[in-house]
Amino acid sequence: MNTRTLRFMPVLIIAASLLSACSSAATPPTQRPPIGGYPAPPSVPVTGRPAATSVPAYQSPGAPASVPVSGQGRAPESSNQAGRVPIPPTSVPPSRPAEVPALPPSSEGFRDAGVNPWIDATRDHLSTFAIDTDTASYDVARRYLQNGQLPPYAAVRVEEFVNAFKPGYALPRNLAFGLYADAAPSPFHGQDTVLVRFGVQGAIPEPAARRSVSYVFVVDVSGSMSTNNRLGLAVDALKMLASRMRSDDTIGIVAFTTTARNVLAPTPISNLRAINSALDSLRTEASTNVGQGLEFGYRMANQAFRQDGNNRVFLISDGVANEGGITPEAILRQVSEYASKGIQLHTIGVGFGDYNDALLEQLADKGNGQYVYINTTGDAEKLVAEKFASYETIALDAKTQVDFNADVVVSYRQIGYENRAVADSDFRNNSAGGGGIGAGRSAVALYAVQLRPGAQGRIATLQLRWQDPRTREWQEINGNLTTFDVARSYEQAAPRFRLAATVAQFAEILRQSPHASQWPMWDIAKRADALKGELRDDNDVAVFAEIANAASRAR
Numbered sequence: 001m002n003t004r005t006l007r008f009m010p011v012l013i014i015a016a017s018l019l020s021a022c023s024s025a026a027t028p029p030t031q032r033p034p035i036g037g038y039p040a041p042p043s044v045p046v047t048g049r050p051a052a053t054s055v056p057a058y059q060s061p062g063a064p065a066s067v068p069v070s071g072q073g074r075a076p077e078s079s080n081q082a083g084r085v086p087i088p089p090t091s092v093p094p095s096r097p098a099e100v101p102a103l104p105p106s107s108e109g110f111r112d113a114g115v116n117p118w119i120d121a122t123r124d125h126l127s128t129f130a131i132d133t134d135t136a137s138y139d140v141a142r143r144y145l146q147n148g149q150l151p152p153y154a155a156v157r158v159e160e161f162v163n164a165f166k167p168g169y170a171l172p173r174n175l176a177f178g179l180y181a182d183a184a185p186s187p188f189h190g191q192d193t194v195l196v197r198f199g200v201q202g203a204i205p206e207p208a209a210r211r212s213v214s215y216v217f218v219v220d221v222s223g224s225m226s227t228n229n230r231l232g233l234a235v236d237a238l239k240m241l242a243s244r245m246r247s248d249d250t251i252g253i254v255a256f257t258t259t260a261r262n263v264l265a266p267t268p269i270s271n272l273r274a275i276n277s278a279l280d281s282l283r284t285e286a287s288t289n290v291g292q293g294l295e296f297g298y299r300m301a302n303q304a305f306r307q308d309g310n311n312r313v314f315l316i317s318d319g320v321a322n323e324g325g326i327t328p329e330a331i332l333r334q335v336s337e338y339a340s341k342g343i344q345l346h347t348i349g350v351g352f353g354d355y356n357d358a359l360l361e362q363l364a365d366k367g368n369g370q371y372v373y374i375n376t377t378g379d380a381e382k383l384v385a386e387k388f389a390s391y392e393t394i395a396l397d398a399k400t401q402v403d404f405n406a407d408v409v410v411s412y413r414q415i416g417y418e419n420r421a422v423a424d425s426d427f428r429n430n431s432a433g434g435g436g437i438g439a440g441r442s443a444v445a446l447y448a449v450q451l452r453p454g455a456q457g458r459i460a461t462l463q464l465r466w467q468d469p470r471t472r473e474w475q476e477i478n479g480n481l482t483t484f485d486v487a488r489s490y491e492q493a494a495p496r497f498r499l500a501a502t503v504a505q506f507a508e509i510l511r512q513s514p515h516a517s518q519w520p521m522w523d524i525a526k527r528a529d530a531l532k533g534e535l536r537d538d539n540d541v542a543v544f545a546e547i548a549n550a551a552s553r554a555r
Contacts, residue, residue: 109319109355109356109357109358109359110152110154110155110357110358111154111357111358111361111419112153112154113157113418113419114418115418115511115513115514115515116413116414116415116416116417116418117413118411118412118413118448118450119411119412119413120410120411121404121405121406121409121410121411121412122406124424125403125404125405125406125409126401126402126403126404126424126427127401127402127404127412127414127447128399128400128401128402128421128422128423128424128426128427129399129400129414129417129420129421129422129445130365130397130398130399130400130420130422130433130434130435131200131395131398131399131400131420131434131435131436131437131443131464131466132159132160132163132365132417132420132435132443133163133370133435133436133437133438133441133442133443134157134159134160134163134361134364134370134371134372135160135163135164135372135373135383136160136349136357136360136361136371136372136373137155137156137157137160137161137357137361138160138161138163138164138507139164139372139373139374139375139379139383140155140349140357140373141155141156141161141507141510141547142543142547143352143373143375145547145550145551145554146546146547146550147352148550148554149554150510150551150554150555151510153510153511153512154511155357156507156510156511157361157416157418157419157507158415158416158417158446158504158507158508158511159416159417159420159443159444159445160416161416161503161504161506161507162416162444162446162500162503162504162507163442163443163444164503164540165496165499165500165503165538165540165541165544166442166496166538166540167180167197167199167201167442167444167496167500168494168495168496168497169199169201169442170201171201171203171204171440172201172202172203173203174203175203176202176203176394176395176468176475177200177201177202177203177394177395177437177464177477178200178201178203179198179199179200179201179462179464179477179478179479180197180198180199180200180201181196181197181198181199181460181462181479181480181481181485182196182197182481182485182487182493182494182497183195183196183197183449183459183481183485183486183487184486184487184489184490184492184493184497184498184501185486185487185488185489185490186448186490186501187490187501188448188501188505188516188519189448189450190450192410192450192451192452192453193448193449193450193451194448194449194451194486195446195447195448195449195501196446196447196448196449196459196460196481197444197445197446197497197500197501198400198402198444198445198446198447198462198481199442199443199444199445200398200400200437200442200443200444200464201442202394202395202437202438202439202440202441202442203394203439203440204392204439204440205392205394205439207390209392210246210390210392210439211306211308211309211310211392211470212246212248212249212306212308212309212310213245213246213249213250213306213309213310213312213391214249214250214252214266214301214304214305214306214309214310214311214312215245215249215250215251215252215312215313215314216251216252216253216254216266216297216298216300216301216304216312216313216314217238217251217252217253217254217279217297217314217316218254218256218293218294218296218297218313218314218315218316218317219231219234219235219238219253219254219255219256219263219279219282219316219317220234220256220257220288220290220293220315220316220317220318220319221255221256221257221282221283221284221285222256222257222258222284222285222286222287222288223257223284223285223286223287224288224318224351224354225284225317225318225350225351226284227318227351227353227354228351228352228353230318230350230351231282231283231284233350233374233375233376233377233380234316234348234350235279235280235282236377236380237316237348237374237380237381237384237385238279238314238316238384239276239279240380240381240384240385241384241385241388241389242269242272242275242276242279243272243385244385244386244389244390245269245389246269247268247269247270248268248269248270249268249269250266250267250268250269250304251264251266251267251269251275252264252265252266252267252300252301252304253275253278253279254293254296254297254300255282255293256288256289256290256292256293256296257284257285257286257287257288257289258285258286258287258288258289259289259292260289260292260293260295260296260297261296262296262300263278263281263282264278265300266300266303266304288317288319290315290317290319290331290359291330291331291334293315293317294313294315294331294334294335294345294363295334297313297315298313298334298338298343301313301338301343302338302341302343305342305343308470310344310391310392310393310469311342311343311344312343312344312345312346312369312391313338313343313344313345313346313367314345314346314347314348314388315345315346315347315348315360315363316347316348316350317347317348317349317350317360318349318350318351318354318355318356319347319349319355319356319357319359319360328359328362331363332362332363332366335363335366335367336366336367336433338367339366339367339368339369339396339433342396342469344367344368344369344393344396344436345363345364345366345367345368345369346364346367346369346370346371346372346388347360347361347363347364347367347369347370347371347372348371348372348373348374348383348384349371349372349373349374350373350374350375351375352375357373361419365419365420365433365435366433368396368397368433368434368435368436369436370387370436370438372384372387387438390439391438391439392438392439393436393437393438393439393469394437394438394439394469395436395437395466395467395468395469396434396436396466396467396468396469397430397432397433397434397435397436397466397467398434398435398436398437398464398465398466398467399422399426399427399432399434399435399464399465399466400445400462400463400464400465401424401427401462401463401465402445402447402460402461402462402463403460403461403463404449404459404460405457405458405459405460405461407452407455407457408451408452408455408456408457408458408459408483409449409450409451409452409459409460410450410451410452411449411450412447412448412449412450413447413448413449413515414445414446414447415446415447415448415504415508416445416446416504416507417445420435422434427463427465428465430467430474434465434466437466444500446500446501446504448515451483455483456482456483456484457482457483458480458481458482459480459481459482459483459485459486460480460481461478461479461480461481462478462479462480462481463476463477463478464476464477464478495531495534495535496535498527498531499531499535499541499544502524502527502528502531503544505519505524506521506524506528506544506548506551509521509524509551510551521548521551521552521555522552524548524551524552525545525548525549525551525552528541528544528545528548528549529545529548529549531544531545532544532545
């Protein structure tokens, strides 16, 4: 995907959805009304202003010189600083050289998914991945940086950093989804390379259209949950969530330690006192048996299943240990089976120190749900109560496929989504899992794309495929990005576009990507400070500027 957007012109492709009505939302002042239709023509360029084909990449003062690219089939070269060799343009799985700089020891369970390579568009023109709306990786890294430490590189997932911020998309009206695309010359790559931002924005139904909810809380009460009052934080978060739900919604509670037990049968929110009393009764005990906890939770959710409702299990845990003779692989298989029946699994991670990020992230992925991380009461309110209280699922097993036009594109590289990759042949395979999308949620994917000098026309076609949770029918929409949609300069791109690009580069540096090894963190901090001024009403951007400066000092 390519990233030059002269006027931040989004490409919107709309689905014929069963959502009856969507709430109205003000269009950001920098954003033009969405355009497009369904289905979009496969390769007809949108009329517009031709993109400049020889504008040099922006360079901030003191930044390393960008390496010019010939455009004859070679991807931009990467630095081999710190012993990490460049990744050539080839259709290979994400990889990371074994020789990496030493990091401070960490007892937290992070899994390194590698770094995506450059892909020659003539050899492989398709990029396919499951939608991901998680934000936990950013919140974990924020915790480290606010504590004066750099996060372990394995803790960094670029897409979760980017998705932690508002993309600035208008909510689609009377439609299920809007697809957006914008692009601008990349300040982080060589000449003729652009950054492309593809976005999916879900609609919000009227409150009256929200289906009833059946939630089951599966709460870890093992000994490690007593550290730093993790259990108390979890209980507070669940109470806030329950207080915002409707009277006809139900909540059941399961607690697990070495064994699991039912604490509260599914109870209507109208009896909130009983729900809060059951949560207050939880006390930390012995070891952790995640498998049995989920088994009990899914069993309860299955018994309370609402055919016309939203059915979810929430696992609240630090995920530190697993006993009971069941392997993580067996747990993941169990989760996938229930997800196929329409019961989603959301995971809520708590704690600092011993913490199993990898397990919680994989469980949510397999469970068609979302993974969030909390470490304070403020996190609990923002990431749990506000996010899940009125949660309406509008897509299951959502997958995205980007089809690059090799006549215009030399090579491309997806920035992030390494552990969400899907085989190109599985895009329309209904048994191949994807991601769940909630009402009003958005997901963004960034690509660095090297254009052929002087080439014009279609850069790529974006396709979204998902299962409607009400009808269980499969839907598909698509739309195009062309060279005429590329901004003349990075500075002319919309602030939200530049925010996504800056956040992604920040994450690339933190995860020690060989594609960003020579880029200075001070430049990211400078860009973050400037964005804080432009987006002064968004406190999340102010916090980002703070942690970018903290990272600059830590390096």
